[in-house]
Amino acid sequence: MKRCFLWLLAIALALPILxxxxxxxxxxPVNASGGHWAITTWLLEFSMSRSVDTHSRGIEPPxxxxxxxxxxxxxxxxxxxxxxxxxxxxxxxxxxQALLPRPPYLxxxxxxxxxRELFYITKHGVKFTGxxxxxxxxxxxEVWAMVAFLQQFPTLDEPEYRRLAAIPGHRASEAEPRVLExxxxxxxxxxxxxxxxxxxxxxxxxxxxxxxxxxxxxxxAEYLALSLEAYxxxxxxxxxxxxxxAGLDAxxxxxxxxxxxxxxxxxxxxxxxxxxxxxRGRTIATEGLPSDRIAACSECHGPAxxxxxxxxxxxxxxxxxxxxxxxELFKSGVRGGGESAHLMLDVAPRLxxxxxxDVARYYSSLPPGEGSR
Amino acid sequence: MLxxxxxxxxxxxxxxxxxxxxxxGKHSALEPAxxxxxxxxxxxxxxxxGAAVIWLSMIVLGVYCFRTHQGMHPPRLPWFIxxxxxxxxxxxxxxxxxxxxxxxPRLVGPAPEGSLRVHVTGEQWWWRVSYExxxxxxxxxxxxxxxxxxxVDRAVEFVLDSADVIHSFWIPSLAGKVDTFPGRETRLVVTxxxxxxxxxxxxxxxGGAHAWMEFTVxxxxxxxxxxxxxxxxxxxxTLHDEGATRGxxxxxxxxxxxxxxxxxxxxxxxxxPDLTHVGSRHSIAAGRLPNDRxxxxxxxxxxxxxxxxxxxxxxxxxxxxxxxxxxxxxHGLK
Numbered sequence: 001m002k003r004c005f006l007w008l009l010a011i012a013l014a015l016p017i018l019x020x021x022x023x024x025x026x027x028x029p030v031n032a033s034g035g036h037w038a039i040t041t042w043l044l045e046f047s048m049s050r051s052v053d054t055h056s057r058g059i060e061p062p063x064x065x066x067x068x069x070x071x072x073x074x075x076x077x078x079x080x081x082x083x084x085x086x087x088x089x090x091x092x093x094x095x096x097q098a099l100l101p102r103p104p105y106l107x108x109x110x111x112x113x114x115x116r117e118l119f120y121i122t123k124h125g126v127k128f129t130g131x132x133x134x135x136x137x138x139x140x141x142e143v144w145a146m147v148a149f150l151q152q153f154p155t156l157d158e159p160e161y162r163r164l165a166a167i168p169g170h171r172a173s174e175a176e177p178r179v180l181e182x183x184x185x186x187x188x189x190x191x192x193x194x195x196x197x198x199x200x201x202x203x204x205x206x207x208x209x210x211x212x213x214x215x216x217x218x219x220x221a222e223y224l225a226l227s228l229e230a231y232x233x234x235x236x237x238x239x240x241x242x243x244x245x246a247g248l249d250a251x252x253x254x255x256x257x258x259x260x261x262x263x264x265x266x267x268x269x270x271x272x273x274x275x276x277x278x279x280r281g282r283t284i285a286t287e288g289l290p291s292d293r294i295a296a297c298s299e300c301h302g303p304a305x306x307x308x309x310x311x312x313x314x315x316x317x318x319x320x321x322x323x324x325x326x327x328e329l330f331k332s333g334v335r336g337g338g339e340s341a342h343l344m345l346d347v348a349p350r351l352x353x354x355x356x357x358d359v360a361r362y363y364s365s366l367p368p369g370e371g372s373r
Numbered sequence: 374m375l376x377x378x379x380x381x382x383x384x385x386x387x388x389x390x391x392x393x394x395x396x397x398g399k400h401s402a403l404e405p406a407x408x409x410x411x412x413x414x415x416x417x418x419x420x421x422x423g424a425a426v427i428w429l430s431m432i433v434l435g436v437y438c439f440r441t442h443q444g445m446h447p448p449r450l451p452w453f454i455x456x457x458x459x460x461x462x463x464x465x466x467x468x469x470x471x472x473x474x475x476x477x478p479r480l481v482g483p484a485p486e487g488s489l490r491v492h493v494t495g496e497q498w499w500w501r502v503s504y505e506x507x508x509x510x511x512x513x514x515x516x517x518x519x520x521x522x523x524x525v526d527r528a529v530e531f532v533l534d535s536a537d538v539i540h541s542f543w544i545p546s547l548a549g550k551v552d553t554f555p556g557r558e559t560r561l562v563v564t565x566x567x568x569x570x571x572x573x574x575x576x577x578x579x580g581g582a583h584a585w586m587e588f589t590v591x592x593x594x595x596x597x598x599x600x601x602x603x604x605x606x607x608x609x610x611t612l613h614d615e616g617a618t619r620g621x622x623x624x625x626x627x628x629x630x631x632x633x634x635x636x637x638x639x640x641x642x643x644x645x646p647d648l649t650h651v652g653s654r655h656s657i658a659a660g661r662l663p664n665d666r667x668x669x670x671x672x673x674x675x676x677x678x679x680x681x682x683x684x685x686x687x688x689x690x691x692x693x694x695x696x697x698x699x700x701x702x703x704h705g706l707k
Contacts, residue, residue, distance in 0.1 A: 288631060290643040291536070293684060299642070300628030309626050339690035343628070346686050 032100035044101070048126060052113075056120035064115065064148040068210030068321065071164055073149025075199045076142070076240050078165035081106075084130065087165075088158040099130050107154040118147045136237035138334040141325055143239070145212070166199040166208070193252060194259065196244055205260040211319030211364075217263035218369050220310040224257035226338030227313075235336035265317060265368030281362025284355055294350050297359060300343070303366065311340050317368025323360035327351060400545040400572040406592065407547035408564040412476045423469055427462075480549060484530035484562045491521060492532045495540030495553040495575065498582040498680065499646055499659040504602060515606045516634075518646035519588040520654045524598035525568050531561040541577035544590050550576045565592040570655070581682035587660025608637025609649050609706050620702025623695055627688065635706065645685065652706040658683075669700035 022028060036044070078087060084096040084103040091105045113121070123143045125133035134143050149164075156164065194203075200213050207213030216224060230236035232245045232253065245253065283289075286303075288296035298304050301315040308314070315323065329335035330348035351359070405411040434457075484490075492514070494501040502521055503514040523529050533542050535553040542561065543550035546569075551561040575586035593601070612618045621639065624630070630640025636649040651657070654664055661680050662668035673696050676685035688696065 288642050288644050293644055295628075295631035295644050296642050297631070299625075299631035299640070304625075306625040307622070309628065312628065343686050346684060 032098065035100060041101070044128070052117045052120055056114070056116040059116040059119055061115040061119065061147065062144055064144065064151055066148065066212070066321075068212035069145040069148040070152055071208065071210050072142070072145040072200065072212050072240070073147070074161070074164035075166060076146060077149055078167060079196070080243060088156060088161045101129055103130065106150065110150055110154050115147050115151065118150050119143055122146050135239040135242050136234075138237045139239055141329075168195050168199075193244075193248060194256060197256060201260070204266075205263045206266060207319065211321045212325070213319070214322045215265055215318055215368060216260035218265035219261060219313060221257045221261035222310040223313045223338070224260055225253055226311055228253040228257060230337045230341070236341070237334060237336070277358045277361045278365050281358035281360070284359050285362050292350055294355070295347050309340070311338055314369070315363040316366035318363055320360045320364040323363055324356055327356045327360065331356070400574060402545040404546060406565055406567045406569060406571060408566060409480055409548035409562070410546055411566070412479055413549055416473060416476055419472055420469060423465055427465065482562065484528045488528045488530050488562075489524070490530045490532060493521070493542060493553075494534050494536050495542065495579070495586075496536040497538065497580050498575070498586040498683065500586070500588045501536070501646070502588075504605070515602065516647040517605060517650065517654070519656070519659045520591070521573070521588060522591045522593060522598055522601050523563065523565050524595040525565055525592050527595065528562055528564045531563065533559045533561060538579050539577050540575045540579050540586070542573065543576040544571055544573040546571040547590065552577060568592050568594065572660070582680045585659055585661045585680050587656070589655040589660070591655075604653075605650055609635050609639060612702070612705065614701065614705065616698045616701040617705045620698035620700070623699050624702060627691070648703060648706060650706055652704045664704070666697070666700040666704050669703055670696045673699060
C-alpha cells in the first residue's frame with residue numbers, strides 16, 4: 001500500500017517536469033494550419049459554451065426590437081466583425097478562414113445562443129480564439145445594439161444587409177456622392193473617414209432618420225472637435241466611435257467637425273405625445289429643481305437669452321433616445337468628453353429616470369438650432 | 374524629536390491656550406453680545422461657581438480626613454452625614470435648577486409682535502439667508518448667503534429649517550444653538566446688545582465639509598442696518614470696469630446661472646447661493662476663504678479641493694485671464 005502510494009507520488013512529480021521538457025524542446029506545433037485534434041475541438045467548444053452559459057446568468061436583455069439599435073449594430077458589425085465572421089455575399093472571408101478556430105458565419109449559429117450569451121461573448125470576447133472583447137467595458141448600450149442586430153441577422157438577404165449597414169456604394173442618401181466629392185477635393189485625407197461617418201450620421205449629419213444617432217448638423221464645430229478628440233483619446237469611451245477615429249490626426253478631426261457644423265439641421269420631427277412630460281421637462285430644463293439641487297440645463301445648453309459656450313453642445317432637436325442614453329452614461333459616471341464634461345457629473349446623478357425622460361422629451365421637441373450663439 | 378519634546382512640555386498649557394481662544398475668539402459664548410447669550414453666560418458662571426464650591430469642599434474634606442487620626446472624632450456625627458450628604462447637595466442642586474429654569478422663559482419666549490424676521494436654511498454646506506421684505510411682502514424676500522446683518526438692541530426672530538440633513542444654527546456670542554431640520558421650522562429669538570462682527574457656525578455634524586459651514590453676523594446701528602438691507606434689496610450694480618464686464622459675459626456663457634442667481638437680469642436659479650451682492654460679504658464659500666479676488670480665483674479653480682464634497686464644480690479648464698475676469702466681476706458686486 002505504502003509502496004503504491006510512493007509510486008503515485010513520483011509520477012505526479014515527474015509529469016509536470018516531463019511536460020515542461022516537452023514544451024522546452026519545441027516539438028509541440030503551434031501552427032494554425034494544422035488544426036486541432038477532434039477531441040481538442042470538442043473539449044474547447046464544450047468548455048466555451050458551458051462557461052458562457054454560466055457567466056451570462058442574470059444578464060437581463062433590454063428591449064431589442066428598436067430599428068435604430070439594429071442599424072447601429074449593423075454598421076458596427078460591417079466595420080468590425082464582418083472581416084472575420086463574413087456577411088451576406090461574402091460568407092467566408094478568405095483570411096479569416098485560416099484562423100484557428102475558424103470564425104463561424106453567424107447567421108448559421110446565432111440560434112444556438114441566448115441574447116444574454118451573445119451579449120457576454122460580444123462584451124468580453126473569448127480566450128484562445130481570435131475573438132476580441134468590446135473595445136471598452138463601459139458601453140453596454142453599444143453591445144446591446146450589436147445583439148439587437150445579431151437577432152435579425154439570420155433573416156437578412158444581401159440587399160437588405162447592404163441597406164442596413166449602409167455599405168459604401170450602397171447609397172444611404174442622394175447627397176452622398178456630392179459630399180464625398182467635395183470633401184475629397186478639399187482634403188483627401190478625411191474623405192475616406194467621412195465615408196465611414198456617413199454610414200450612421202448621414203452626409204448631412206441628420207442620422208439616417210433613427211433617433212439613436214445624435215444630430216450633428218448645426219452643432220458647434222468646437223464641440224464636435226472636442227467630442228471627436230475625446231473619442232480618440234478614450235476620454236469618452238465608445239467601442240463604435242473609438243476605433244473609427246483612432247487613426248485620425250487633429251487636422252482630420254477638425255475638418256470632420258467643420259463639415260458637420262456647417263450642415264443645416266433642418267426641421268425636427270413632431271413631438272411625441274407624453275402627458276405633460278414636455279412641460280415637466282421644460283421646467284427642469286429652464287428653471288432647474290432647487291429642492292433636488294438640479295441645475296437648469298438651459299443656462300448651458302440653451303435655449304437661453306445669452307451667448308452659449310461653444311464647447312457645450314446645443315440640445316434643441318436632439319433625438320430623445322440619444323439624450324436619454326447620454327444622461328444615463330453621465331449618471332453612471334463613465335461618460336467623458338471635452339474638458340468641461342465633468343460639469344455634468346455633478347448634475348446627472350441627481351436626475352431620476354423619469355426626470356431624464358422628461359428633459360429628453362422636452363429637448364427633442366424643440367426646433368434644432370434653438371439656442372443662442 | 375525636538376518637536377515632540379516641545380509638544381510634551383507644552384501639553385499642560387494646551388487647555389489654557391484653548392480656553393483663552395474660546396474666550397477671545399471670533400465666536401465666544403463667554404463674551405456675550407446678546408441677551409440670550411448673557412443669560413447663558415450667567416448660567417455658566419453660576420454653574421461654574423457652584424461646581425467650584427463643591428469641588429473645593431471635597432478637597433478640603435479630603436485633606437482633613439488624611440491629616441486626622443482615628444479616635445479624634447466623636448463616635449457619631451449625624452448632623453455631618455445629614456447636612457453634608459443630603460441637605461447641602463439638595464440645596465445646591467435646587468438653587469441651580471431654579472436658576473436654570475428661571476432663564477428658560479426668557480430664552481425660548483416668542484419674539485415681540487412686529488419683530489424683524491429672518492429665514493435661514495441650512496444646506497450642505499452653507500446657509501441660505503432671506504429677509505422678509507421690510508414692507509411685509511412675502512413674495513419679495515431679500516436673499517443672500519452666509520451673512521446676516523442685525524440692528525443692535527432689537528429683537529429678531531430667526532425662522533430656521535434645513536434643505537437636507539440636520540444642522541445646528543449657532544451664533545455663540547449672541548444666543549444658544551438651535552437645530553434645523555428638513556421639513557420642520559424651528560425658531561430662535563436674538564436680541565444683540567453690542568455692535569460688532571461675530572461668527573456663526575454649524576454645531577451639528579452634517580457631513581464632509583461641516584467644519585466649513587460658517588457665517589458672519591454683523592450687528593450695527595438701526596440706521597446702518599436699514600441702509601444695508603435697502604442696498605441688498607436692489608439689483609446688482611452696473612459695471613464700469615472692462616474686466617468685470619468680460620466677467621459678466623463669461624458668467625452667463627459658462628452657465629453659472631444654472632445654479633446661481635444674480636438679480637438684475639443676469640441669472641435667477643435658486644440651486645446654489647445668491648450672488649447678487651457677493652462682493653459685499655465678509656468671506657466666501659461659507660467662511661472657507663476671505664473675500665478677495667485671489668480667493669475667488671482659487672475657489673473657481675478647485676472648490677472640491679478646498680471644501681470636500683462641495684457641489685460647486687471646478688472651472689479649472691478656464692484660462693487664468695477668464696478666471697480673473699470672473700473674480701473681478703463677482704468681487705465688484707457690492
